[in-house]
Amino acid sequence: MTNTTLTLNNEVTLPAIGFGVFQTPADETATAVAEALRAGYRHIDTAAAYFNEAGVGKALRASGLDRSEVFVETKLWISDYGYDAALHGFEKSAAKLDVEQIDLLLLHQPLTTRFDLTLDAYRALEKLYADGKVRAIGVSNFMPEVLAELLEKTEIVPAVNQIEVHPYFQQRELQALHAEHNILTQAWSPIGGVTIYGDGQKSTLENETIGQIADRHSKSPAQVMLRWHLRQGRSAIPKSIKPARIAENFDVFDFELSTDELAAIDALDTGVRGGPEPSAITLENYGMPIPEA
Ligand code: NDP
Numbered sequence: 001m002t003n004t005t006l007t008l009n010n011e012v013t014l015p016a017i018g019f020g021v022f023q024t025p026a027d028e029t030a031t032a033v034a035e036a037l038r039a040g041y042r043h044i045d046t047a048a049a050y051f052n053e054a055g056v057g058k059a060l061r062a063s064g065l066d067r068s069e070v071f072v073e074t075k076l077w078i079s080d081y082g083y084d085a086a087l088h089g090f091e092k093s094a095a096k097l098d099v100e101q102i103d104l105l106l107l108h109q110p111l112t113t114r115f116d117l118t119l120d121a122y123r124a125l126e127k128l129y130a131d132g133k134v135r136a137i138g139v140s141n142f143m144p145e146v147l148a149e150l151l152e153k154t155e156i157v158p159a160v161n162q163i164e165v166h167p168y169f170q171q172r173e174l175q176a177l178h179a180e181h182n183i184l185t186q187a188w189s190p191i192g193g194v195t196i197y198g199d200g201q202k203s204t205l206e207n208e209t210i211g212q213i214a215d216r217h218s219k220s221p222a223q224v225m226l227r228w229h230l231r232q233g234r235s236a237i238p239k240s241i242k243p244a245r246i247a248e249n250f251d252v253f254d255f256e257l258s259t260d261e262l263a264a265i266d267a268l269d270t271g272v273r274g275g276p277e278p279s280a281i282t283l284e285n286y287g288m289p290i291p292e293a
Pocket residue numbers: 019020021022023045046108140141162163187188189190191192193194196205220222223237238239240241242245246248249275
């Protein structure tokens with residue numbers, strides 16, 4: 001199976017489908033990532049705040065793959081914002097991942113109540129990029145107005161904004177802003193993981209429209225959603241700890257959705273996010289120390 005390759009705004013390339021490890025317990029991460037690498041994934045998404053970067057590093061080393069063969073992406077947590085703290089945040093993540101260079105480093109959240117710290121953290125990413133410590137830099141959960149302010153006040157246009165995108169929450173306006181600035185949209189909860197625990201509404205995995213499309217192609221709902229992301233030019237980072245699902249989520253390169261099917265999925269947007277409102281994330285309620293390596 002061949003993964004679709006995407007090119008960032010600085011010409012760095014990455015496999016469109018990556019492997020997510022949010023909520024993967026630290027002691028199960030190396031096994032899950034090893035399974036993903038066996039299945040063919042060559043792009044892993046973790047974060048300092050997932051407390052499992054060391055497991056990712058362990059699996060990378062054990063795989064025997066050359067460092068250049070796997071695209072490694074991680075995110076700095078808000079507790080490490082500010083210029084010097086973010087530089088040190090990179091050192092902590094790189095040491096846990098056991099890599100010299102990180103392929104893509106993101107700011108995990110905008111801190112709207114302390115945007116000064118957010119901007120300084122981004123300036124640290126710019127410095128790390130200039131020094132060759134990271135191959136690309138970006139952000140996550142940046143809403144349109146926050147992204148606009150970042151673009152105005154910093155030098156390097158982020159390569160990526162990793163945001164919640166699945167059929168129930170599509171953020172088309174934000175995606176259009178990304179396209180205007182050549183920022184790649186990377187979908188978190190791409191198969192609607194965040195909708196599983198929703199209030200009464202069936203999760204995207206149980207949605208009838210998606211189920212019917214899946215039946216027509218002899219594919220699963222998860223595969224249909226991943227194909228929808230690929231067709232619309234996004235990167236997507238599905239998570240699983242189950243080998244069969246890890247393989248299933250990578251088996252998405254041999255079928256195509258029709259224009260009508262894509263439109264039917266587009267029509268499922270509710271405009272309601274599953275995750276927290278990004279502006280509600282503050283140091284007071286979400287701050288937590290990120291341990292040294
Ligand atoms: P996903 O959309 O990837 O869904 C994951 C959930 O679906 C898990 O409960 C998993 O369970 C289950 N699942 C996986 N594959 C299948 C399948 N084929 N059929 C049925 N169920 C399946 O949601 P996530 O929220 O985990 O998002 C993916 C990644 O995005 C994260 O791991 C993380 O890397 C990133 N992320 C980033 C955020 C940010 O703020 N930047 C926020 C949230 C996520 P099981 O493991 O038991 O298979």
